[in-house]
Amino acid sequence: MNSELLFPECPVRNVLARIGDKWSLLVMHTLHQHEVPMRFSTLQRALPDITQKVLTTTLRRLEADGFVQRTVYPEVPPRVEYLLTDRACSFLQACQPMIQWAINHMAVILKDRSTHAGE
DSSP, X not given: OOHHHHOTTOHIIIXXXXXXXXXXXXXXXXXXXXXXXXXXXXXXXXXXXXXXXXXXXXXHHHHHTTSEEEEEEOOSSOEEEEEEOHHHHHHHHHHHHHHHHHXXXXXXXXXXXXXXXXX
């Protein structure tokens, strides 16, 4: 059973578990780095290891939770752009120290992993 249903009043299980999946933070971080609305294809190129289906699902969840604004332009073919909301920007401000820590420590962590890979 879904923990959101079992513990609806718990912010960690309800909110953070939903945006703490494999892709949500990375998608928001990528949108934040570009600082301008991004088209789906541009976002997918920026995250080459995400599938189209997973990116679509992630963006829909982020939109449903108010982290991403999706704008569809009535053109042929339709143009769709994604932009972070103020909610996402405030969340990323809280995450920035963690993101910077990961950037600063990645090389040594990867080195440690390779050392322990043969065990």
